[in-house]
Every structure is written in structure tokens, then in C-alpha cells.
Amino acid sequence: MKLIAIRLILVLSLVTPVLQADAQSKPIIVLDPGHSGKAVRGVDTQTGLNDYDYPNHPEMEEAFRVAKDVGAQLERTGYKVIYTKQKVDDTVSLRKRATIAQNANAVIGVSIHNDHGRPYKSFGQVYAQSIGQWRGGSQSKPKAIFKNQQIASTSESYAKTFAEERTKVEEHLVSVTPISFNNRPGIEPGNIPQVMLFAGTSPHAVPWVYNEVGGIGFGKKQEALYAKGLANAIEKCVPIGAKH
Numbered sequence: 001m002k003l004i005a006i007r008l009i010l011v012l013s014l015v016t017p018v019l020q021a022d023a024q025s026k027p028i029i030v031l032d033p034g035h036s037g038k039a040v041r042g043v044d045t046q047t048g049l050n051d052y053d054y055p056n057h058p059e060m061e062e063a064f065r066v067a068k069d070v071g072a073q074l075e076r077t078g079y080k081v082i083y084t085k086q087k088v089d090d091t092v093s094l095r096k097r098a099t100i101a102q103n104a105n106a107v108i109g110v111s112i113h114n115d116h117g118r119p120y121k122s123f124g125q126v127y128a129q130s131i132g133q134w135r136g137g138s139q140s141k142p143k144a145i146f147k148n149q150q151i152a153s154t155s156e157s158y159a160k161t162f163a164e165e166r167t168k169v170e171e172h173l174v175s176v177t178p179i180s181f182n183n184r185p186g187i188e189p190g191n192i193p194q195v196m197l198f199a200g201t202s203p204h205a206v207p208w209v210y211n212e213v214g215g216i217g218f219g220k221k222q223e224a225l226y227a228k229g230l231a232n233a234i235e236k237c238v239p240i241g242a243k244h
């Protein structure tokens, strides 16, 4: 009995460091389900930009369930997953979402949205961080411009993979496209989602990919396909075991 106990301790002492090393080397993925439980009406202190967001139903509930579904697949395959919201109706500013990913040293941030003005069968988009993208520039506010070349290259390459992997499973074409926020009341004009602009600044800049899909005809089946496409894309972008 005693001998067994000693052997057990020996075995555990050999195994424990391996387990710890394994946990430490898991790639950290930040999943960012869109929108907040309450309206966000702040001013970002670093850029002076309005930090503006709103509750959006049923997008919020759907995006949150998709994020959880994606996270479950990733945890099964060996990733550490962090969410920008813990509950569907949490209220988290765009700056805070970026900071969560930066503080976690995430290898990728993934925003998850859907658009109930577009049909699922014909709408799937991916946005990347690119040099020269901007927000603001109205009134007395200077434009905040995206300038991180390394992050842009990574994000652009990831975005391509997202479009490919999502297209394979979502039963429609998904493309990397530009995005415009011009002429939307309350929202700073420009052409990069603010969470991606904020996340891409040093220190600890994080490459980010922002996903949209049509919300008309978006049921349980489409929810599962969207989650599968996103999870596959993340696994392809940041494979387990590779150096990140």
C-alpha cells in the first residue's frame, strides 16, 4: 500500500510539469460576440473617438450562442478560450473588448455578428485590419489611423482563411470585403470596426477578424454552420503546436 502511494507520488511529480507546460502553451483565442445589454455611450480616452454600441436583438443572443459553440469546439481541440462577454446581456465597451484580448496576449480576436437586414443564403463577410484604415475625422477629432504593418499582414492572411473555411461549411459564399461606417448616426465614420482599430495598437497588439452573416433565415441549423466555419477557420489560422 505504502509502495503504491510512493509510486503514485513519483508518477504525479513527473506528469505535473508536463501538464503545466501544456496548459501554458495553449494558444489563447478571444471570442467577441457582438453588442451589449445596454447602450454604450463613452468617449475613448486614447483616441477621443465615441465608443458607441447598442443592444441588438436577436443578433446578440444568436452571436453569443455561436461564440459559445465555437469556444466549445476550440476547447475540445486544445485551445484556451476567453470571451469578451460572460453573459449575453453584459455591457462591454469596444475599448474594453480590445483590452481584454491584449491583456490575455491573445493570438487572435474574433468578432461574431449577424445582420438581420440580409438573407443568410447570400450574405457572408469577413473584415481584416489593414494599413491606413481609420475612424473619426469629424468636427475637431483627428482621424485615428491603423498603422501596424505586422498585425495587418497577419489579420489579412487570417481573414482570407476565414472566408475560405466559412465558405466550405456555411452553404453560401463568404468574402473578405471592405466595410464603411459613414453616415450612421452616433457612429464614428471610417472603415475599420473600432474594436479592431483599438486591438491593433501596441503594446500587445492583437490580429483580429470580424465576421458578419445574413440574419434573415438564420435558424438553429445556420447557427451551427456559422459556428463550425468559425471554429475551423481559427484552427487553420493558429494550429495547435505551431509557434505563435
Ligand SMILES: [Zn+2]
Binding pocket: 034, 035, 056, 059, 113, 114
Ligand atoms: Zn452586429
